[in-house]
Amino acid sequence: MSEANVTETAPPASRRDSLRTEEMLLNMGPQHPSTHGVLRLVVRTDGEMVRESWPQIGFLHRCFEKIAESLPYAQALPYADRMDYLGSVNNGLAFCLGVEKLGAIEVSERAAHLRVIAAELNRIASHLIAFGTYALDLGAFTPFIYGFREREMAVSILEKLSGGRLLYHYPRIGGVANDLTPEIASDIRAFLVQMRKVWPEYNALLSDNQIFVKRTANVGVVTREQAIAWGFTGPCLRASGVRFDLRKDQPYSLYERFAFDVPIGEGTKGTTGDCWDRYWVRMVEILESCRIVEQALDGIPEGPVLTKVPRVLKLPKGEVYVPCENPRGELGFYIVSDGDPKALRIKSRGPSFCNLSIVNEICRDVLLADVVAILGSIDIVLGEVDR
Amino acid sequence: MTRRPKNAFRLYCTDVWAGIYTTCVGLGVTIRYLFGKNVTMLYPEVRPEIPPTHRGLHALDESKCILCRLCATNCPVGCIAIESAGKGKTGMVTRYDVDYSQCLFCNLCAEACPTKCLRLTEAYSMIRGRREDCVLRLARPKSQSEIDEHMVKLARREAEKKAASKEAPETP
Amino acid sequence: MDDIILQFHTSAVAVLWPLLSKVPTWITYAVAYSVGGCVVLGWIALMAIVGTYGERRIAGFIQVRYGPNRVGPQGIFQPLADGIKLLCKEDTVPNVANRALFFVAPVLVLLGAMIPFAVLPFSERIVLTNMELALYYVLAFQAIEVIGILMAGWGPGSKWSLYGGMRLAAQMLSYEIPLGLCALVIILLSGSLNLGEIARWQAGPFLGMEHPWIFGWAVFRSPAALIAFFMFYVGGLAATKRAPFDLPEAESELVAGYHTEYAGIRFAFFFMAEYAAMYVVCAMSAILFLGGWHGPIPRPETAEGFEFMKTWSDLIQAGAPGAATFVDRCTLFVSSLWSVVSSNDGIRLIAREAIGAANVVGKSFFLYFVMIWARWTFPRIRIDQVMHLCLKVLLPIGLGCVIWAAVQVVLFPH
Numbered sequence: 001m002s003e004a005n006v007t008e009t010a011p012p013a014s015r016r017d018s019l020r021t022e023e024m025l026l027n028m029g030p031q032h033p034s035t036h037g038v039l040r041l042v043v044r045t046d047g048e049m050v051r052e053s054w055p056q057i058g059f060l061h062r063c064f065e066k067i068a069e070s071l072p073y074a075q076a077l078p079y080a081d082r083m084d085y086l087g088s089v090n091n092g093l094a095f096c097l098g099v100e101k102l103g104a105i106e107v108s109e110r111a112a113h114l115r116v117i118a119a120e121l122n123r124i125a126s127h128l129i130a131f132g133t134y135a136l137d138l139g140a141f142t143p144f145i146y147g148f149r150e151r152e153m154a155v156s157i158l159e160k161l162s163g164g165r166l167l168y169h170y171p172r173i174g175g176v177a178n179d180l181t182p183e184i185a186s187d188i189r190a191f192l193v194q195m196r197k198v199w200p201e202y203n204a205l206l207s208d209n210q211i212f213v214k215r216t217a218n219v220g221v222v223t224r225e226q227a228i229a230w231g232f233t234g235p236c237l238r239a240s241g242v243r244f245d246l247r248k249d250q251p252y253s254l255y256e257r258f259a260f261d262v263p264i265g266e267g268t269k270g271t272t273g274d275c276w277d278r279y280w281v282r283m284v285e286i287l288e289s290c291r292i293v294e295q296a297l298d299g300i301p302e303g304p305v306l307t308k309v310p311r312v313l314k315l316p317k318g319e320v321y322v323p324c325e326n327p328r329g330e331l332g333f334y335i336v337s338d339g340d341p342k343a344l345r346i347k348s349r350g351p352s353f354c355n356l357s358i359v360n361e362i363c364r365d366v367l368l369a370d371v372v373a374i375l376g377s378i379d380i381v382l383g384e385v386d387r
Numbered sequence: 388m389t390r391r392p393k394n395a396f397r398l399y400c401t402d403v404w405a406g407i408y409t410t411c412v413g414l415g416v417t418i419r420y421l422f423g424k425n426v427t428m429l430y431p432e433v434r435p436e437i438p439p440t441h442r443g444l445h446a447l448d449e450s451k452c453i454l455c456r457l458c459a460t461n462c463p464v465g466c467i468a469i470e471s472a473g474k475g476k477t478g479m480v481t482r483y484d485v486d487y488s489q490c491l492f493c494n495l496c497a498e499a500c501p502t503k504c505l506r507l508t509e510a511y512s513m514i515r516g517r518r519e520d521c522v523l524r525l526a527r528p529k530s531q532s533e534i535d536e537h538m539v540k541l542a543r544r545e546a547e548k549k550a551a552s553k554e555a556p557e558t559p
Numbered sequence: 560m561d562d563i564i565l566q567f568h569t570s571a572v573a574v575l576w577p578l579l580s581k582v583p584t585w586i587t588y589a590v591a592y593s594v595g596g597c598v599v600l601g602w603i604a605l606m607a608i609v610g611t612y613g614e615r616r617i618a619g620f621i622q623v624r625y626g627p628n629r630v631g632p633q634g635i636f637q638p639l640a641d642g643i644k645l646l647c648k649e650d651t652v653p654n655v656a657n658r659a660l661f662f663v664a665p666v667l668v669l670l671g672a673m674i675p676f677a678v679l680p681f682s683e684r685i686v687l688t689n690m691e692l693a694l695y696y697v698l699a700f701q702a703i704e705v706i707g708i709l710m711a712g713w714g715p716g717s718k719w720s721l722y723g724g725m726r727l728a729a730q731m732l733s734y735e736i737p738l739g740l741c742a743l744v745i746i747l748l749s750g751s752l753n754l755g756e757i758a759r760w761q762a763g764p765f766l767g768m769e770h771p772w773i774f775g776w777a778v779f780r781s782p783a784a785l786i787a788f789f790m791f792y793v794g795g796l797a798a799t800k801r802a803p804f805d806l807p808e809a810e811s812e813l814v815a816g817y818h819t820e821y822a823g824i825r826f827a828f829f830f831m832a833e834y835a836a837m838y839v840v841c842a843m844s845a846i847l848f849l850g851g852w853h854g855p856i857p858r859p860e861t862a863e864g865f866e867f868m869k870t871w872s873d874l875i876q877a878g879a880p881g882a883a884t885f886v887d888r889c890t891l892f893v894s895s896l897w898s899v900v901s902s903n904d905g906i907r908l909i910a911r912e913a914i915g916a917a918n919v920v921g922k923s924f925f926l927y928f929v930m931i932w933a934r935w936t937f938p939r940i941r942i943d944q945v946m947h948l949c950l951k952v953l954l955p956i957g958l959g960c961v962i963w964a965a966v967q968v969v970l971f972p973h
Contacts, residue, residue: 026718034811048722048942075463078493137811139802139939142417145622149426163442163507169493177494178440205416205936210406211803212938368722369941372812403952410937417621417936427624 021047026368030059034137034372037382041359043371050371053363055356060386068346073099073313074173076346080333081167083350084384086129087327089115089122089158091384092171094324097252098333099173102320103313110303111175112254116296117188118161118170119253120289124195125154126327127282127289130379134279135206137376138215143206150198153191160184173313175306188297192290199287207283216279217270220362220374227273230361231354234329235281236378239265240273246325258295260288275377282379312341321349328352328379348387352380437509442492444510445485447525451504454478458496458505464489467496472534473541481534483526487513595687599676603835608638610834614931621935645830648823653715656820660714665821665828667707672832674700675839680754682852682915693754694742697843698735701798704836705731708807708817711829715820723816726942727800727807733949734797740957741791744783745847747964758851776850783963788848790953790960792926795840797945799833802934809939837930838923845922852915870899 028041035041038059044052064083068076080095081088093115100107107115132147155165161184162170162177170177206212222232227240237244245262247255263284265277315337323332329351336345355378363371428435437443453476459467466489470482497506515521612627612635619626627634652661678693680686690696705728712724746752749760761775777784797804808816818829845851874895940948 024718033814048726071463075461075495078463078491078495082491135938139805139809139811140937141618142622142935145624149623152426160438160440163438163440163494164492167492201416204412206413206938208409209413209938210402210409211940211944213409214944215938215941367941367943369806369809369812369939399951413936414932417932420623421617421620421932423623425620425623425625429625429628 023051028053028371029056035375035382036133036380039356039375039380039382039385041371041375043363043368045368048367048369050363050366050368053360053371055359057353057356057382057385060382062383062387064387065346065348069343072341073315073343074309076343077173078167078169080348081169082383083348083387084326084328084331084352084381085166086126086381087122087331088164088166088168089118089162089170090324090326091331092169093119093253094322094326094331095333096171096173097322097324098320098335099313099315101322102318102335102337103173103309103315105174105309106307107175107253108303108305108307109254109301110179111305111307113296113300114161114176114180114305115171115253116255116258117180117293117300118158118168118176120293120296121154121158121188121191122168123327124286124289124293125151125158127286128154130282130327131202131206131279131286134376134379135212137372138212140206140212143202146198146202146205150191150195153187153194157184157187157191160187172306174309175304177306179305180300185297188293192294195286195290199283202283207280213269213276215369215373216275216377219270219275219366219370220377221271222273222358222362224273226358226361230358232329232358233351233354234326235285236278236329236355238262239277239281241265246323246330250323252322252324255292257299258292260291263288275373278377278379314339314341315343323349326351328381328384329355331384350384350387352382352384353387356380356385437511439509441509441511442494442507444487444508444513444523445496445525446506446508446510447480447483448504449480449483449526451502452480452483453502453504454480455501457499457501461495461499463493463495464491466490472537477541477544479529479534479537480526481529482524484522484524486522487515488518488521592687599687600673603673603676603831603838606838607831607834608642610837610927611638611641611830613927614934617928617931618935621932642827645823645827650823650825651820653717653820655716657714657716660710661820662714662825664707664711664714665825665832667710668704669707669828669832669835671701671704671707672835672839674703675843676835678754679839679842680758680846680851681919682912683755683758684912685916686755689755690753692752694746694752694757694847697839698739698742701731701735704832711817711821717820719814719819720817723807723809723813723819726813727817729942730800730804730807730945730949731798733946734794734953737790737949737953737957738794738798740954740961741787741794742847744781744787744957744960744964745777747961747968748777748781748784750968754846754851758846758853761850762853773850775853777848781964781967783960783967784848786956787960787964788844790957791848792840792844792929794949794953795844796930796933797949799836799840801837801930803937803940804945805934806939806942806945811939837927841923841926841930842919844926845919849922850918852918854914854918870902874899 023044023046026043026045028043029035030038030040032041040056040059042054042056043050062082064079067079071079077092077095081092083091099105128147128151132144132151135141135143135147158168158170159165161180162168164170222230222236222240224241227237227242232240233244241264243262243264246252247260248262263281265272265274265281267274267277268280269276315335317337317339319334319336321332321334323330325331330349331351332349334345334347334349335343338344359375359378363374366374454469454471454474456469459465459469466486468482468484468486469480472479472481492507494507497503500506615637616626616634627637630636630640652658675697677687678690678696680689708727708731709724712720712722712727714720745757749757751757751760757777761777761780763775765775765780773779778788779785796802800807806812806816808818810816813819818826821829875891
């Protein structure tokens with residue numbers, strides 16, 4: 001206003017210009033409560049509107065790839081678990097499958113079944129966290145605790161099975177670490193019953209809540225084309241209406257034997273590919289995982305769980321990439337071997353990293369509160385983004 | 388400006404109704420839990436049951452240890468430090484330190500152990516006040532005289548063995 | 560309260576005649592109001608204590624866990640421990656802060672939350688000031704809090720605080736409108752701005768009933784009032800920035816909103832202000848819409864509520880000349896007080912006031928509980944949806960309610 005007074009000769013500023021407000025750079029993170037760890041988001045805001053946002057990553061970089069190249073395969077495996085710490089079994093499984101494929105190591109059917117059970121339990125546990133933290137991002141505290149109540153059951157089962165509570169180190173090269181006992185089997189069945197009982201409650205509390213729907217529907221829409229172009233995988237891709245699931249389309253570890261559906265986003269509450277769809281695909285996947293676990297538990301054959309592999313495992317010369325369906329999307333390890341006990345190169349293709357790359361594209365001209373909603377709906381794990 | 392849809396008022400009404408209805412449903416869920424049973428436990432008084440498979444702090448059975456050092460070589464982070472008086476089955480473990488500031492609890496050490504003298508126990512409480520305390524000394528502390536005594540014993544046995552082997556070729 | 564003070568003044572002067580022969584009325588007033596003010600302050604502190612403890616405990620049970628249960632039996636001393644902790648904390652001030660604004664803001668916010676207590680009746684007689692414009696006063700002075708929070712948003716020089724302050728200013732100012740409309744419904748129906756009058760009106764005859772029981776409450780007197788009650792409550796939630804309207808301090812978006820940079824006792828001020836404001840909204844809802852100190856069952860109204868004070872001061876004045884020494888006078892004071900208190904009228908009056916206070920506090924606490932219950936159930940609303948709810952939902956419905964109430968008053972004056 002003062003400027004207008006000074007330069008009286010200048011043409012009068014248009015109304016639009018006089019209403020122009022100053023923009024502000026805002027640092028969301030790395031110590032922000034809803035950036036799921038240590039993501040730093042530099043946000044250019046105009047009042048409550050976010051004009052642009054640049055994700056800055058690397059605060060949790062732990063040199064996974066370099067460490068894995070300096071260790072024998074069996075010893076690199078626990079590090080793979082630590083990438084996506086919420087889907088630890090799935091990570092280990094992807095690494096094991098890669099090594100086994102290159103080394104032509106046979107895995108017994110019982111071990112494959114156990115891997116499926118553990119991986120799907122881990123997927124449920126991970127989706128429960130996604131459900132809980134998403135509710136927390138949107139300001140509802142209670143669903144978070146309810147989600148953790150069920151997660152605790154799943155984690156206890158995995159603890160009995162593997163010995164860990166977060167980083168299980170359960171799939172091993174050539175099989176799995178421990179065998180299933182009847183006690184654990186009955187625990188799993190009890191968990192499935194409980195999970196199916198409380199699932200409608202989650203929906204009554206959160207999924208169908210009008211406030212929640214208003215916060216998530218039509219927010220952060222990722223179209224089918226965008227999703228494919230940005231390399232989306234997992235629930236985020238399926239929410240945009242692409243029916244692609246590696247467990248169905250490129251089955252590994254006997255997934256072709258189990259009957260399950262691949263839920264996709266249908267724009268039930270808004271547009272296909274919005275935050276609500278991404279959230280809902282995960283919720284439905286919990287039930288589908290329950291189905292898979294049940295079938296695997298019913299059809300598990302007797303047999304050994306761990307194939308004997310040489311103490312110093314040398315893989316033949318060559319390279320391999322086996323993609324796996326992690327709770328967040330496609331996870332695969334590209335392993336290059338030159339015949340040494342250590343890999344020449346290990347490169348991981350992680351879903352969180354690829355899914356995160358779209359943030360700047362869809363966090364544009366949205367409200368500040370929507371950034372939190374979008375980030376939560378993509379469900380990233382910074383341990384895997386930064387490795 | 389977006390065009391006003393034809394049924395705007397109906398949409399508005401259903402919106403308001405859905406807001407009121409789902410609000411009541413949500414409140415119904417939480418009130419049921421308000422009078423329900425708690426699932427948490429009063430921790431220090433009530434302890435959780437730890438399954439025997441749990442991978443907690445290490446435990447070492449010194450008498451069975453054959454000082455093969457497979458645990459240390461199999462450790463991805465190299466957090467196990469072993470010192471001994473003598474080698475192999477007859478050796479005495481003088482130091483067996485696990486550095487818990489590095490340990491991954493991956494169980495690879497225990498799985499590698501041929502005599503099953505090392506295992507990861509159910510002990511889960513690993514709170515330490517200082518960084519130095521993170522190193523756990525698993526071997527029984529031994530005095531210098533005890534070590535010397537063992538070395539002397541080993542030397543004597545070695546000498547006897549040597550003597551025996553010297554004698555051996557002579558006997559037909 | 561004024562009449563009580565006057566009665567007290569005359570009796571006290573009668574007793575202490577030789578000592579304070581010329582005590583002007585204003586001194587008694589000043590003393591009495593100071594004492595009353597301290598009691599109200601104590602009540603605010605108690606609300607903060609009960610509020611924090613109740614909130615955390617109820618949240619715990621809703622979330623199938625225990626909540627605080629270590630400090631004292633069932634953890635009832637937890638708020639005291641928290642208070643001591645807050646008092647002992649370092650009082651940090653950001654380098655870039657505008658110090659004046661930073662220091663004044665918490666005081667203003669607490670002040671804004673405390674002001675309504677001056678006119679808030681707890682019972683028919685237990686009210687600090689029986690103001691004719693009480694309702695107007697409460698609605699008007701809530702705005703002081705907005706100034707305080709804008710200061711708190713600007714003062715520390717933090718961007719998160721700024722966002723919180725701006726959001727709250729927008730939210731509180733917008734919600735004043737539906738709050739005012741809902742209050743207007745009651746004003747139209749009862750024909751008074753005096754909170755005491757409004758409460759008394761709710762025990763008056765209705766639909767030909769002498770004692771209309773629970774149906775005398777405003778919410779049952781008119782459908783407009785029923786809708787207005789829910790809207791007043793929702794608007795109150797927004798005005799006190801409680802979930803689902805807690806976006807000014809949304810911890811997952813704005814870290815902590817306008818009190819991000821405050822620590823220690825200054826933070827405690829904001830904290831107390833929040834719980835005090837919550838109680839005000841609950842008590843106002845109870846008084847305006849839920850019959851005030853009238854319970855669901857009618858109780859025999861004593862014709863002379865004041866007999867008690869009168870008899871007492873008469874007794875003292877009758878015995879005063881006979882009491883020679885100061886000790887005699889004090890004995891007389893106590894004994895006459897006791898004789899009146901233990902008389903039928905005195906007991907009835909005290910019981911009546913106690914039941915009235917229990918009614919107001921009980922209803923307020925129930926609404927308080929609903930606030931906590933709602934907080935631990937719902938996600939947070941977005942800022943544009945807050946405005947949408949206020950201006951496109953509550954405002955039209957509120958206007959409809961006002962029109963309905965006006966028509967009702969004109970067509971059916973009783």
